[in-house]
Amino acid sequence: MRSFTYERARTPAEAAASAMRKPDAKFIAGGTNLLDLMKLEIETPAHLIDVNGLALDKIEPTQEGGLRIGALVRNTDLAADTRVRRDYGVLSRALLAGASGQLRNMATTAGNLLQRTRCPYFYDTNQSCNKRKPGSGCAAIGGFSRQHAVVGASEACIATHPSDMAVAMRALDATVETVRPDGATRTIPIAEFYRLPGDTPHIETTLMPGDLITAVTLPKPVGGKQIYRKVRDRASYAFALVSVAAIVQRDGTGRVALGGVAHKPWRVEAAEAQMPNGAKAVAARLLADARPTRENAFKLALAERTLGAVLAEAKG
Amino acid sequence: MKSPSDFELSRRKLLAGSAASIALTAAPSIVNAQVPAVEAAVADVSAEWKVSFTVNGTARGLTLDPRTTLLDSLREHLHLTGTKKGCDHGQCGACTVIVGGRRINSCMTLAVMHEGERITTVEGLGTPENMHPMQAAFVKHDGYQCGYCTPGQICSAVAVLDEIKAGIPSHVSADLNAPPQLSNSELRERMSGNICRCGAYSNIAEAISEVAGRPA
Numbered sequence: 001m002r003s004f005t006y007e008r009a010r011t012p013a014e015a016a017a018s019a020m021r022k023p024d025a026k027f028i029a030g031g032t033n034l035l036d037l038m039k040l041e042i043e044t045p046a047h048l049i050d051v052n053g054l055a056l057d058k059i060e061p062t063q064e065g066g067l068r069i070g071a072l073v074r075n076t077d078l079a080a081d082t083r084v085r086r087d088y089g090v091l092s093r094a095l096l097a098g099a100s101g102q103l104r105n106m107a108t109t110a111g112n113l114l115q116r117t118r119c120p121y122f123y124d125t126n127q128s129c130n131k132r133k134p135g136s137g138c139a140a141i142g143g144f145s146r147q148h149a150v151v152g153a154s155e156a157c158i159a160t161h162p163s164d165m166a167v168a169m170r171a172l173d174a175t176v177e178t179v180r181p182d183g184a185t186r187t188i189p190i191a192e193f194y195r196l197p198g199d200t201p202h203i204e205t206t207l208m209p210g211d212l213i214t215a216v217t218l219p220k221p222v223g224g225k226q227i228y229r230k231v232r233d234r235a236s237y238a239f240a241l242v243s244v245a246a247i248v249q250r251d252g253t254g255r256v257a258l259g260g261v262a263h264k265p266w267r268v269e270a271a272e273a274q275m276p277n278g279a280k281a282v283a284a285r286l287l288a289d290a291r292p293t294r295e296n297a298f299k300l301a302l303a304e305r306t307l308g309a310v311l312a313e314a315k316g
Numbered sequence: 317m318k319s320p321s322d323f324e325l326s327r328r329k330l331l332a333g334s335a336a337s338i339a340l341t342a343a344p345s346i347v348n349a350q351v352p353a354v355e356a357a358v359a360d361v362s363a364e365w366k367v368s369f370t371v372n373g374t375a376r377g378l379t380l381d382p383r384t385t386l387l388d389s390l391r392e393h394l395h396l397t398g399t400k401k402g403c404d405h406g407q408c409g410a411c412t413v414i415v416g417g418r419r420i421n422s423c424m425t426l427a428v429m430h431e432g433e434r435i436t437t438v439e440g441l442g443t444p445e446n447m448h449p450m451q452a453a454f455v456k457h458d459g460y461q462c463g464y465c466t467p468g469q470i471c472s473a474v475a476v477l478d479e480i481k482a483g484i485p486s487h488v489s490a491d492l493n494a495p496p497q498l499s500n501s502e503l504r505e506r507m508s509g510n511i512c513r514c515g516a517y518s519n520i521a522e523a524i525s526e527v528a529g530r531p532a
Contacts, residue, residue, distance in 0.1 A: 036405050036406060048382070079484075080484045106425060235505075
Protein backbone atom coordinates (compact mmCIF):
# COMPACT_ATOMS: atom_id res chain seq x y z
CA MET A 1 0.00 0.00 0.00
CA ARG A 2 1.28 3.48 -0.88
CA SER A 3 1.71 5.84 2.03
CA PHE A 4 -0.89 8.52 2.67
CA THR A 5 -1.66 11.20 5.18
CA TYR A 6 -4.75 10.74 7.32
CA GLU A 7 -7.28 13.00 8.96
CA ARG A 8 -10.53 12.60 10.87
CA ALA A 9 -13.10 15.04 9.53
CA ARG A 10 -15.44 16.77 12.00
CA THR A 11 -18.17 18.10 9.70
CA PRO A 12 -19.39 17.10 6.21
CA ALA A 13 -18.50 20.51 4.75
CA GLU A 14 -15.02 20.32 6.31
CA ALA A 15 -14.52 16.87 4.79
CA ALA A 16 -15.61 18.10 1.35
CA ALA A 17 -13.39 21.18 1.59
CA SER A 18 -10.43 19.06 2.61
CA ALA A 19 -11.00 16.74 -0.35
CA MET A 20 -11.04 19.74 -2.68
CA ARG A 21 -7.84 21.14 -1.17
CA LYS A 22 -5.76 17.97 -1.16
CA PRO A 23 -4.90 16.40 -4.49
CA ASP A 24 -5.72 12.70 -4.72
CA ALA A 25 -7.71 12.65 -1.48
CA LYS A 26 -10.32 9.96 -0.82
CA PHE A 27 -13.01 9.63 1.82
CA ILE A 28 -12.93 6.45 3.85
CA ALA A 29 -15.91 5.06 5.78
CA GLY A 30 -16.27 1.26 5.86
CA GLY A 31 -13.13 0.80 3.80
CA THR A 32 -14.17 -2.65 2.61
CA ASN A 33 -13.58 -1.84 -1.07
CA LEU A 34 -11.16 1.09 -0.88
CA LEU A 35 -8.58 -0.68 1.32
CA ASP A 36 -8.80 -3.77 -0.85
CA LEU A 37 -7.97 -1.62 -3.89
CA MET A 38 -5.26 0.32 -2.01
CA LYS A 39 -3.49 -2.90 -1.06
CA LEU A 40 -3.36 -3.76 -4.75
CA GLU A 41 -2.30 -0.17 -5.60
CA ILE A 42 -5.28 0.19 -7.90
CA GLU A 43 -6.33 3.10 -5.70
CA THR A 44 -3.40 5.23 -4.52
CA PRO A 45 -4.83 8.18 -2.57
CA ALA A 46 -2.24 10.57 -1.14
CA HIS A 47 -4.64 11.58 1.63
CA LEU A 48 -7.45 9.75 3.43
CA ILE A 49 -10.30 11.64 5.05
CA ASP A 50 -11.96 9.44 7.66
CA VAL A 51 -15.64 10.40 7.67
CA ASN A 52 -16.77 7.88 10.29
CA GLY A 53 -17.15 10.62 12.93
CA LEU A 54 -19.63 12.70 10.92
CA ALA A 55 -22.81 11.45 12.66
CA LEU A 56 -24.45 10.59 9.33
CA ASP A 57 -25.63 7.27 10.71
CA LYS A 58 -29.34 7.88 11.28
CA ILE A 59 -32.41 6.75 9.33
CA GLU A 60 -35.06 9.43 9.68
CA PRO A 61 -38.57 9.91 8.25
CA THR A 62 -38.89 12.70 5.66
CA GLN A 63 -41.73 15.23 5.44
CA GLU A 64 -42.86 13.51 2.22
CA GLY A 65 -43.41 10.24 4.07
CA GLY A 66 -40.19 8.60 2.92
CA LEU A 67 -36.92 7.83 4.66
CA ARG A 68 -33.64 9.70 4.73
CA ILE A 69 -30.78 7.25 5.15
CA GLY A 70 -27.54 8.75 6.46
CA ALA A 71 -24.49 8.05 4.30
CA LEU A 72 -22.81 6.17 7.14
CA VAL A 73 -25.67 3.81 7.96
CA ARG A 74 -24.10 0.35 7.80
CA ASN A 75 -25.57 -2.18 5.36
CA THR A 76 -26.62 -4.47 8.25
CA ASP A 77 -28.50 -1.65 10.00
CA LEU A 78 -30.24 -0.53 6.82
CA ALA A 79 -31.33 -4.08 5.96
CA ALA A 80 -32.57 -4.66 9.52
CA ASP A 81 -34.39 -1.35 10.02
CA THR A 82 -38.03 -2.23 10.73
CA ARG A 83 -39.36 0.53 8.42
CA VAL A 84 -37.14 -0.64 5.56
CA ARG A 85 -38.16 -4.26 6.11
CA ARG A 86 -41.84 -3.33 6.12
CA ASP A 87 -42.05 -0.65 3.41
CA TYR A 88 -38.99 -1.16 1.21
CA GLY A 89 -38.55 -4.94 1.30
CA VAL A 90 -36.70 -4.99 -2.02
CA LEU A 91 -33.95 -2.90 -0.41
CA SER A 92 -33.57 -5.16 2.63
CA ARG A 93 -33.48 -8.20 0.36
CA ALA A 94 -30.89 -6.67 -1.98
CA LEU A 95 -28.61 -5.74 0.92
CA LEU A 96 -28.89 -9.18 2.50
CA ALA A 97 -28.04 -10.82 -0.82
CA GLY A 98 -24.73 -8.96 -0.94
CA ALA A 99 -21.31 -9.61 0.62
CA SER A 100 -20.94 -11.39 3.99
CA GLY A 101 -22.17 -10.63 7.49
CA GLN A 102 -18.79 -9.16 8.44
CA LEU A 103 -18.65 -6.90 5.39
CA ARG A 104 -22.25 -5.73 5.81
CA ASN A 105 -21.38 -4.71 9.37
CA MET A 106 -18.67 -2.40 8.01
CA ALA A 107 -19.93 -1.27 4.59
CA THR A 108 -21.89 2.00 4.47
CA THR A 109 -24.77 3.21 2.33
CA ALA A 110 -22.68 5.76 0.43
CA GLY A 111 -19.71 3.41 0.14
CA ASN A 112 -21.92 0.70 -1.31
CA LEU A 113 -23.09 3.12 -4.03
CA LEU A 114 -19.49 4.05 -4.84
CA GLN A 115 -17.89 0.60 -4.85
CA ARG A 116 -15.84 -0.20 -7.93
CA THR A 117 -16.37 -2.99 -10.43
CA ARG A 118 -15.07 -6.49 -9.66
CA CYS A 119 -13.97 -6.97 -13.30
CA PRO A 120 -10.91 -9.24 -12.99
CA TYR A 121 -9.04 -7.15 -15.57
CA PHE A 122 -9.61 -4.03 -13.49
CA TYR A 123 -8.19 -5.91 -10.50
CA ASP A 124 -5.14 -7.30 -12.34
CA THR A 125 -2.59 -4.50 -12.68
CA ASN A 126 -0.73 -6.50 -15.35
CA GLN A 127 -3.71 -6.16 -17.69
CA SER A 128 -4.83 -3.19 -19.71
CA CYS A 129 -7.91 -1.47 -18.31
CA ASN A 130 -9.35 1.87 -19.37
CA LYS A 131 -11.07 2.22 -16.02
CA ARG A 132 -7.89 1.74 -14.01
CA LYS A 133 -5.53 3.41 -16.48
CA PRO A 134 -7.40 5.54 -19.03
CA GLY A 135 -6.25 4.95 -22.59
CA SER A 136 -4.56 1.60 -21.87
CA GLY A 137 -7.26 -0.49 -23.56
CA CYS A 138 -9.71 -3.12 -22.33
CA ALA A 139 -8.44 -6.66 -21.86
CA ALA A 140 -11.93 -7.89 -20.98
CA ILE A 141 -13.08 -7.33 -24.56
CA GLY A 142 -11.94 -10.50 -26.25
CA GLY A 143 -10.94 -11.94 -22.86
CA PHE A 144 -12.88 -14.01 -20.37
CA SER A 145 -16.09 -12.02 -20.35
CA ARG A 146 -18.61 -14.36 -18.75
CA GLN A 147 -19.30 -11.94 -15.88
CA HIS A 148 -19.35 -8.77 -17.95
CA ALA A 149 -21.95 -6.30 -19.18
CA VAL A 150 -24.37 -7.21 -21.94
CA VAL A 151 -26.01 -3.82 -22.35
CA GLY A 152 -24.87 -0.19 -22.25
CA ALA A 153 -21.21 -1.15 -22.60
CA SER A 154 -18.72 0.56 -24.93
CA GLU A 155 -15.61 -0.15 -26.96
CA ALA A 156 -13.65 1.11 -23.96
CA CYS A 157 -15.22 -0.91 -21.12
CA ILE A 158 -17.59 -3.82 -20.52
CA ALA A 159 -17.44 -3.83 -16.71
CA THR A 160 -20.55 -4.22 -14.56
CA HIS A 161 -21.52 -2.34 -11.43
CA PRO A 162 -21.31 -4.83 -8.55
CA SER A 163 -23.81 -3.38 -6.07
CA ASP A 164 -27.06 -5.15 -5.20
CA MET A 165 -28.24 -2.26 -3.02
CA ALA A 166 -28.00 0.21 -5.90
CA VAL A 167 -30.29 -1.95 -8.06
CA ALA A 168 -33.00 -1.79 -5.39
CA MET A 169 -32.38 1.95 -4.90
CA ARG A 170 -32.87 2.43 -8.65
CA ALA A 171 -36.20 0.55 -8.56
CA LEU A 172 -37.25 2.69 -5.57
CA ASP A 173 -36.29 5.99 -7.27
CA ALA A 174 -33.94 7.02 -4.48
CA THR A 175 -32.11 10.34 -4.52
CA VAL A 176 -28.52 10.95 -3.48
CA GLU A 177 -27.78 14.02 -1.34
CA THR A 178 -24.33 15.58 -1.39
CA VAL A 179 -22.50 18.49 0.15
CA ARG A 180 -20.02 20.52 -1.91
CA PRO A 181 -16.72 21.96 -0.68
CA ASP A 182 -18.40 25.39 -0.38
CA GLY A 183 -21.10 23.89 1.86
CA ALA A 184 -23.82 23.93 -0.84
CA THR A 185 -25.98 20.83 -1.10
CA ARG A 186 -27.20 18.99 -4.16
CA THR A 187 -29.72 16.19 -4.75
CA ILE A 188 -29.13 13.75 -7.57
CA PRO A 189 -31.86 11.30 -8.65
CA ILE A 190 -30.28 7.85 -8.74
CA ALA A 191 -31.28 7.61 -12.41
CA GLU A 192 -28.77 10.41 -13.06
CA PHE A 193 -26.14 9.30 -10.54
CA TYR A 194 -24.32 6.59 -12.54
CA ARG A 195 -22.74 7.09 -15.95
CA LEU A 196 -22.39 4.61 -18.76
CA PRO A 197 -18.75 3.87 -19.60
CA GLY A 198 -18.58 5.59 -23.01
CA ASP A 199 -14.98 6.55 -23.65
CA THR A 200 -14.39 7.64 -20.02
CA PRO A 201 -15.09 4.50 -17.97
CA HIS A 202 -12.92 5.82 -15.13
CA ILE A 203 -15.60 8.46 -14.43
CA GLU A 204 -18.38 6.39 -12.90
CA THR A 205 -20.77 8.88 -11.33
CA THR A 206 -21.94 12.45 -11.77
CA LEU A 207 -20.31 13.50 -8.48
CA MET A 208 -17.93 16.46 -8.78
CA PRO A 209 -14.49 16.57 -7.13
CA GLY A 210 -14.93 17.15 -3.41
CA ASP A 211 -18.62 16.14 -3.37
CA LEU A 212 -19.43 14.13 -0.25
CA ILE A 213 -22.56 11.98 -0.12
CA THR A 214 -24.44 12.81 3.07
CA ALA A 215 -27.62 10.76 2.62
CA VAL A 216 -29.78 8.70 0.31
CA THR A 217 -33.48 9.51 0.41
CA LEU A 218 -36.29 7.09 -0.39
CA PRO A 219 -39.63 8.50 -1.55
CA LYS A 220 -42.90 7.56 0.14
CA PRO A 221 -43.48 3.77 0.10
CA VAL A 222 -45.14 2.51 -3.08
CA GLY A 223 -46.36 -0.78 -1.62
CA GLY A 224 -46.69 -3.76 -3.94
CA LYS A 225 -44.89 -7.05 -3.75
CA GLN A 226 -41.18 -6.34 -3.46
CA ILE A 227 -38.73 -9.00 -4.58
CA TYR A 228 -34.98 -9.16 -5.13
CA ARG A 229 -33.82 -12.29 -6.94
CA LYS A 230 -30.08 -12.79 -7.40
CA VAL A 231 -28.54 -15.50 -9.56
CA ARG A 232 -24.89 -16.25 -8.87
CA ASP A 233 -22.30 -19.01 -9.03
CA ARG A 234 -22.61 -19.81 -5.29
CA ALA A 235 -25.69 -19.68 -3.09
CA SER A 236 -24.10 -17.03 -0.87
CA TYR A 237 -21.30 -14.48 -0.80
CA ALA A 238 -20.85 -14.00 -4.55
CA PHE A 239 -21.55 -11.21 -7.02
CA ALA A 240 -24.57 -11.43 -9.30
CA LEU A 241 -24.50 -12.89 -12.77
CA VAL A 242 -27.98 -11.42 -13.08
CA SER A 243 -30.24 -9.92 -10.46
CA VAL A 244 -33.77 -8.55 -10.60
CA ALA A 245 -35.25 -5.95 -8.27
CA ALA A 246 -39.00 -5.81 -8.73
CA ILE A 247 -41.96 -3.98 -7.26
CA VAL A 248 -45.17 -5.53 -8.57
CA GLN A 249 -48.64 -4.14 -7.84
CA ARG A 250 -51.82 -6.22 -7.63
CA ASP A 251 -52.84 -5.25 -11.18
CA GLY A 252 -49.52 -6.53 -12.56
CA THR A 253 -48.01 -3.08 -13.16
CA GLY A 254 -44.82 -2.08 -11.43
CA ARG A 255 -41.10 -1.51 -11.77
CA VAL A 256 -38.07 -3.66 -12.50
CA ALA A 257 -34.33 -3.01 -12.47
CA LEU A 258 -31.56 -5.45 -13.37
CA GLY A 259 -28.15 -5.93 -11.76
CA GLY A 260 -25.11 -7.72 -13.15
CA VAL A 261 -25.82 -6.75 -16.75
CA ALA A 262 -24.50 -3.19 -17.13
CA HIS A 263 -22.15 -0.49 -15.90
CA LYS A 264 -25.00 0.74 -13.70
CA PRO A 265 -28.28 -0.60 -12.32
CA TRP A 266 -30.29 -1.21 -15.49
CA ARG A 267 -33.81 0.16 -15.62
CA VAL A 268 -35.78 1.17 -18.69
CA GLU A 269 -39.04 2.78 -17.62
CA ALA A 270 -40.62 2.11 -21.05
CA ALA A 271 -40.12 -1.64 -20.52
CA GLU A 272 -42.29 -1.52 -17.40
CA ALA A 273 -45.40 -0.85 -19.51
CA GLN A 274 -44.94 -4.45 -20.69
CA MET A 275 -45.15 -5.93 -17.18
CA PRO A 276 -48.76 -7.13 -17.49
CA ASN A 277 -47.69 -8.92 -20.71
CA GLY A 278 -45.10 -11.06 -18.96
CA ALA A 279 -41.36 -11.49 -18.62
CA LYS A 280 -40.58 -12.10 -22.28
CA ALA A 281 -42.08 -8.78 -23.33
CA VAL A 282 -40.39 -6.88 -20.49
CA ALA A 283 -36.98 -8.46 -21.10
CA ALA A 284 -37.20 -7.84 -24.84
CA ARG A 285 -37.64 -4.11 -24.21
CA LEU A 286 -35.17 -3.91 -21.29
CA LEU A 287 -32.42 -5.62 -23.25
CA ALA A 288 -33.33 -4.40 -26.74
CA ASP A 289 -29.92 -2.76 -27.16
CA ALA A 290 -27.94 -5.66 -25.71
CA ARG A 291 -24.65 -6.55 -27.38
CA PRO A 292 -23.38 -9.56 -25.44
CA THR A 293 -20.09 -11.35 -26.01
CA ARG A 294 -20.04 -15.03 -26.91
CA GLU A 295 -19.28 -15.83 -23.26
CA ASN A 296 -21.98 -13.78 -21.61
CA ALA A 297 -24.86 -14.15 -24.08
CA PHE A 298 -26.39 -16.56 -21.56
CA LYS A 299 -27.24 -13.53 -19.41
CA LEU A 300 -30.02 -12.54 -21.83
CA ALA A 301 -31.89 -15.81 -21.34
CA LEU A 302 -31.02 -15.81 -17.65
CA ALA A 303 -32.40 -12.29 -17.19
CA GLU A 304 -35.65 -13.19 -18.92
CA ARG A 305 -36.08 -16.38 -16.89
CA THR A 306 -35.21 -14.68 -13.61
CA LEU A 307 -37.70 -11.97 -14.41
CA GLY A 308 -40.26 -14.69 -15.20
CA ALA A 309 -39.64 -16.34 -11.84
CA VAL A 310 -39.99 -13.02 -10.06
CA LEU A 311 -43.26 -12.11 -11.80
CA ALA A 312 -44.64 -15.58 -11.03
CA GLU A 313 -43.63 -15.21 -7.38
CA ALA A 314 -45.30 -11.80 -7.25
CA LYS A 315 -48.55 -13.28 -8.55
CA GLY A 316 -48.48 -16.26 -6.19
CA MET B 317 14.87 -11.40 15.14
CA LYS B 318 13.29 -8.06 14.50
CA SER B 319 9.84 -8.12 13.00
CA PRO B 320 9.25 -6.14 9.80
CA SER B 321 7.19 -3.63 11.76
CA ASP B 322 10.08 -3.00 14.16
CA PHE B 323 12.26 -2.37 11.17
CA GLU B 324 9.78 0.04 9.69
CA LEU B 325 9.53 1.95 12.93
CA SER B 326 13.29 2.37 13.22
CA ARG B 327 13.54 3.33 9.56
CA ARG B 328 10.87 5.97 10.10
CA LYS B 329 12.66 7.35 13.15
CA LEU B 330 15.81 7.53 11.06
CA LEU B 331 13.98 9.46 8.33
CA ALA B 332 12.43 11.77 10.87
CA GLY B 333 15.88 12.31 12.41
CA SER B 334 17.44 13.20 9.04
CA ALA B 335 14.66 15.66 8.33
CA ALA B 336 15.36 17.27 11.70
CA SER B 337 19.06 17.60 10.94
CA ILE B 338 18.26 19.14 7.55
CA ALA B 339 16.12 21.71 9.35
CA LEU B 340 19.03 22.40 11.70
CA THR B 341 21.60 22.86 8.93
CA ALA B 342 19.23 25.00 6.93
CA ALA B 343 18.98 27.64 9.64
CA PRO B 344 22.18 27.56 11.71
CA SER B 345 21.95 31.20 12.83
CA ILE B 346 18.75 30.86 14.86
CA VAL B 347 19.67 27.89 17.01
CA ASN B 348 17.40 28.90 19.90
CA ALA B 349 14.38 28.98 17.62
CA GLN B 350 15.05 25.46 16.41
CA VAL B 351 12.88 23.47 18.79
CA PRO B 352 9.48 24.18 17.21
CA ALA B 353 10.94 23.89 13.71
CA VAL B 354 12.35 20.45 14.52
CA GLU B 355 9.02 19.32 15.94
CA ALA B 356 7.19 20.47 12.84
CA ALA B 357 9.62 18.64 10.59
CA VAL B 358 9.27 15.44 12.60
CA ALA B 359 5.48 15.57 12.57
CA ASP B 360 5.44 16.16 8.84
CA VAL B 361 7.78 13.35 7.87
CA SER B 362 6.82 10.58 10.27
CA ALA B 363 3.06 10.81 9.56
CA GLU B 364 2.39 8.49 12.47
CA TRP B 365 -0.85 8.37 14.38
CA LYS B 366 -1.63 7.59 17.98
CA VAL B 367 -4.62 5.37 18.53
CA SER B 368 -6.11 3.98 21.74
CA PHE B 369 -8.63 1.19 22.00
CA THR B 370 -9.59 -1.60 24.35
CA VAL B 371 -8.58 -5.09 23.35
CA ASN B 372 -10.06 -7.97 25.35
CA GLY B 373 -10.79 -5.62 28.24
CA THR B 374 -7.33 -4.03 28.37
CA ALA B 375 -6.70 -0.43 27.25
CA ARG B 376 -3.98 -0.31 24.61
CA GLY B 377 -2.25 2.66 23.01
CA LEU B 378 -0.27 2.43 19.79
CA THR B 379 1.62 4.80 17.53
CA LEU B 380 1.17 3.58 14.00
CA ASP B 381 1.78 4.26 10.36
CA PRO B 382 -1.84 4.99 9.28
CA ARG B 383 -1.55 2.18 6.72
CA THR B 384 -1.59 -0.40 9.53
CA THR B 385 -4.73 -2.51 9.36
CA LEU B 386 -6.53 -3.44 12.55
CA LEU B 387 -5.40 -7.01 11.87
CA ASP B 388 -1.71 -6.08 11.65
CA SER B 389 -1.99 -3.90 14.75
CA LEU B 390 -3.33 -6.89 16.70
CA ARG B 391 -0.85 -9.43 15.37
CA GLU B 392 2.35 -7.46 14.79
CA HIS B 393 2.10 -4.72 17.38
CA LEU B 394 0.09 -6.28 20.21
CA HIS B 395 1.33 -9.82 19.45
CA LEU B 396 -2.18 -11.25 19.65
CA THR B 397 -1.60 -13.85 16.96
CA GLY B 398 -4.83 -15.78 17.52
CA THR B 399 -6.47 -13.66 14.82
CA LYS B 400 -5.24 -14.98 11.47
CA LYS B 401 -4.32 -13.39 8.17
CA GLY B 402 -5.71 -15.47 5.34
CA CYS B 403 -6.42 -13.59 2.12
CA ASP B 404 -5.90 -10.06 3.54
CA HIS B 405 -8.69 -8.91 1.18
CA GLY B 406 -11.91 -9.48 3.12
CA GLN B 407 -12.77 -12.68 1.32
CA CYS B 408 -11.93 -15.51 3.71
CA GLY B 409 -12.99 -14.37 7.20
CA ALA B 410 -9.89 -15.73 9.00
CA CYS B 411 -9.29 -12.24 10.44
CA THR B 412 -12.78 -11.87 11.95
CA VAL B 413 -12.85 -10.02 15.26
CA ILE B 414 -15.70 -8.42 17.21
CA VAL B 415 -15.65 -4.62 17.43
CA GLY B 416 -18.30 -2.88 19.51
CA GLY B 417 -20.24 -6.16 19.60
CA ARG B 418 -20.15 -6.65 15.82
CA ARG B 419 -18.04 -9.02 13.78
CA ILE B 420 -15.88 -7.42 11.11
CA ASN B 421 -12.96 -8.35 8.86
CA SER B 422 -9.99 -6.82 10.69
CA CYS B 423 -7.92 -6.87 7.48
CA MET B 424 -10.26 -4.46 5.69
CA THR B 425 -10.12 -1.63 8.21
CA LEU B 426 -7.36 0.65 9.48
CA ALA B 427 -6.38 0.55 13.14
CA VAL B 428 -6.58 4.37 13.33
CA MET B 429 -10.28 4.16 12.41
CA HIS B 430 -11.03 2.48 15.76
CA GLU B 431 -10.16 5.15 18.32
CA GLY B 432 -11.88 4.41 21.63
CA GLU B 433 -13.55 1.19 20.45
CA ARG B 434 -13.88 -2.18 22.21
CA ILE B 435 -12.26 -5.05 20.35
CA THR B 436 -12.63 -8.73 21.19
CA THR B 437 -10.35 -11.31 19.60
CA VAL B 438 -10.42 -15.07 20.04
CA GLU B 439 -7.99 -14.62 22.96
CA GLY B 440 -10.65 -12.55 24.71
CA LEU B 441 -13.41 -15.14 24.36
CA GLY B 442 -11.82 -17.82 26.52
CA THR B 443 -8.61 -19.50 27.61
CA PRO B 444 -7.49 -23.15 27.27
CA GLU B 445 -8.48 -23.64 30.92
CA ASN B 446 -11.72 -21.73 30.67
CA MET B 447 -13.07 -21.99 27.16
CA HIS B 448 -15.97 -20.04 25.74
CA PRO B 449 -18.90 -22.40 25.06
CA MET B 450 -18.34 -21.89 21.31
CA GLN B 451 -14.67 -22.90 21.63
CA ALA B 452 -15.67 -25.98 23.66
CA ALA B 453 -18.27 -26.92 21.05
CA PHE B 454 -15.73 -26.63 18.21
CA VAL B 455 -13.42 -29.01 20.12
CA LYS B 456 -16.26 -31.42 20.89
CA HIS B 457 -17.57 -31.51 17.29
CA ASP B 458 -14.16 -31.43 15.63
CA GLY B 459 -15.05 -28.17 13.86
CA TYR B 460 -11.70 -27.87 12.09
CA GLN B 461 -8.83 -29.76 10.57
CA CYS B 462 -5.79 -27.49 10.17
CA GLY B 463 -7.30 -24.89 12.51
CA TYR B 464 -6.18 -21.80 10.60
CA CYS B 465 -9.69 -20.46 9.96
CA THR B 466 -10.92 -21.48 13.43
CA PRO B 467 -10.40 -18.23 15.39
CA GLY B 468 -12.32 -16.35 12.69
CA GLN B 469 -15.01 -19.04 12.58
CA ILE B 470 -15.44 -18.89 16.36
CA CYS B 471 -15.57 -15.07 16.57
CA SER B 472 -18.03 -15.04 13.68
CA ALA B 473 -20.19 -17.78 15.21
CA VAL B 474 -20.42 -16.00 18.56
CA ALA B 475 -21.54 -12.81 16.79
CA VAL B 476 -23.98 -14.69 14.52
CA LEU B 477 -25.95 -15.94 17.51
CA ASP B 478 -26.14 -12.37 18.82
CA GLU B 479 -27.33 -11.16 15.40
CA ILE B 480 -30.12 -13.74 15.36
CA LYS B 481 -31.04 -12.77 18.93
CA ALA B 482 -31.16 -9.11 17.85
CA GLY B 483 -33.62 -10.04 15.08
CA ILE B 484 -31.35 -9.17 12.15
CA PRO B 485 -32.73 -10.98 9.08
CA SER B 486 -30.63 -12.88 6.51
CA HIS B 487 -30.83 -13.75 2.84
CA VAL B 488 -32.59 -17.04 3.68
CA SER B 489 -35.09 -15.64 6.20
CA ALA B 490 -38.50 -16.48 4.72
CA ASP B 491 -40.30 -13.57 6.34
CA LEU B 492 -38.43 -10.26 6.67
CA ASN B 493 -40.82 -9.11 9.36
CA ALA B 494 -40.67 -12.17 11.63
CA PRO B 495 -37.91 -13.05 14.10
CA PRO B 496 -35.23 -15.13 12.31
CA GLN B 497 -35.11 -18.86 13.05
CA LEU B 498 -32.12 -20.77 14.39
CA SER B 499 -32.22 -23.20 11.47
CA ASN B 500 -29.26 -24.92 9.87
CA SER B 501 -29.78 -22.96 6.65
CA GLU B 502 -29.81 -19.66 8.60
CA LEU B 503 -26.54 -20.54 10.36
CA ARG B 504 -24.88 -21.63 7.11
CA GLU B 505 -25.96 -18.49 5.25
CA ARG B 506 -24.76 -16.25 8.07
CA MET B 507 -21.40 -18.07 8.24
CA SER B 508 -20.74 -17.79 4.48
CA GLY B 509 -18.09 -15.13 5.03
CA ASN B 510 -15.85 -17.65 6.80
CA ILE B 511 -14.17 -20.01 4.39
CA CYS B 512 -12.75 -23.34 5.63
CA ARG B 513 -10.43 -24.79 3.02
CA CYS B 514 -10.33 -28.13 4.87
CA GLY B 515 -14.09 -28.29 4.49
CA ALA B 516 -15.09 -28.83 8.10
CA TYR B 517 -18.39 -27.04 7.49
CA SER B 518 -20.77 -29.75 8.68
CA ASN B 519 -18.93 -30.05 12.01
CA ILE B 520 -18.77 -26.27 12.35
CA ALA B 521 -22.53 -26.12 11.79
CA GLU B 522 -23.03 -28.81 14.46
CA ALA B 523 -20.87 -26.91 16.94
CA ILE B 524 -22.77 -23.67 16.42
CA SER B 525 -26.11 -25.47 16.57
CA GLU B 526 -25.21 -26.99 19.91
CA VAL B 527 -24.34 -23.60 21.41
CA ALA B 528 -27.51 -22.16 19.90
CA GLY B 529 -29.42 -24.89 21.75
CA ARG B 530 -30.92 -26.72 18.79
CA PRO B 531 -30.16 -30.03 17.03
CA ALA B 532 -28.15 -29.56 13.79
